[in-house]
Amino acid sequence: YLSSGINAEYGGAVSTAVLSKISASKHEHIANIALLLPYLEVSVNQEYLVNRIGELASGSCVGTFRWESGGRFKNQPWNKELPTDSQIVMHCISTYLDSHLPRNPMYPEGRTFTTQYFVQTPSKADTKKREYALFQSSIHPPHFKLLVGDEVWEVSKGRNNLFHTLILLLYYLREEQHGMLGPVNLGPTGLNLTWIIS
Numbered sequence: 001y002l003s004s005g006i007n008a009e010y011g012g013a014v015s016t017a018v019l020s021k022i023s024a025s026k027h028e029h030i031a032n033i034a035l036l037l038p039y040l041e042v043s044v045n046q047e048y049l050v051n052r053i054g055e056l057a058s059g060s061c062v063g064t065f066r067w068e069s070g071g072r073f074k075n076q077p078w079n080k081e082l083p084t085d086s087q088i089v090m091h092c093i094s095t096y097l098d099s100h101l102p103r104n105p106m107y108p109e110g111r112t113f114t115t116q117y118f119v120q121t122p123s124k125a126d127t128k129k130r131e132y133a134l135f136q137s138s139i140h141p142p143h144f145k146l147l148v149g150d151e152v153w154e155v156s157k158g159r160n161n162l163f164h165t166l167i168l169l170l171y172y173l174r175e176e177q178h179g180m181l182g183p184v185n186l187g188p189t190g191l192n193l194t195w196i197i198s
Contacts, residue, residue, distance in 0.1 A: 038098065038111075042091035043083045048073045052088060065089070067159045068141040086142035086162045090134075093166065094118055100191060101184055112182070119147070132177075134169060148172060170197050 043049045052071050055064050064071065067086045070078040083091075097113035107115040120136045133147045144165040146153040155165045170186065173179060174194045179187040186193045 035099070038095045039092055041095075042088055045073075045082060048082055049088065052082075052085070053092070056085065056088070062089075065159075067162065080140060084140070084142050086144075087139075090118075090136070090142075090144070090162060097181065097184075101182055117181070132169070132172060134165060146172065167197060170194055 039053075040046055040049060048070075051073070055071050056062050058064070062085075065085050066078070068084060070082050070085050070088070072078065073082065094111075094114045097117075098111045101112040103110050104112045104116065109115070116130070117133045118136075119130075119133050121139060130147060131149065135145045135147050135152070137143050137145055141157075142162065143157055144162050145155060146165055146168050153168060155161055155168060170193060173181055173186055174197065179185060179190075179194050184190055188195070
C-alpha cells in the first residue's frame, strides 16, 4: 500500500467510493483493490466491517460468530445499524461466487450469483423464475431457506441456519445438478466446494 500512496493503517476508514476512485486512477499500482471492493459493499461502516471480518477470521471455526448480531465496535455493543455476522458471511460467499460465475448479459452489474441465485427479503420468493436459489426470508433475526422448483425447503432457525442452508444448497447441487452451479463446477476440478459434504 505504501508504494501506491495509501497508508495501510487506514484500512476500513476509507469509503468504497474513495477506494473505487483510487483503483481507477492508480490501477497499475494496486491492481487487486478492484477485486476487494465488492466484499466491502455490505455496509457503509467500513471500519466496523473490516474489523469484524478480521475477528471472524481469527481463531478456528468462526468462534466469534453471532448469527443475529455482531461484535462490539469502539467499545459499544452491536446495533441494528451494523450488519449481522450472518449478513457479512452471506455477502462474502455471494461475492466470492459472483467473482467465479461468468457474467450474464441479463445481469450487467456482474453479480450473477447474487442476482440469479440469491433472493433477499423484501423481495418475494418467486420460485417460478428460478430452478433453485437461496432465500433470506428475514433480516432481523436472519433466516435463510432454499428454493427448489416451486418448493420452499425450510431449514431450522437459529445460529446454524445460514450454514445448514448453504450445506443443503451444496448437497442439492451435487446430487441434482451434477455438482454444477450454472456453468461452474463445484467439484474437485472446479471450485472444490463439494468436499465440504463428502
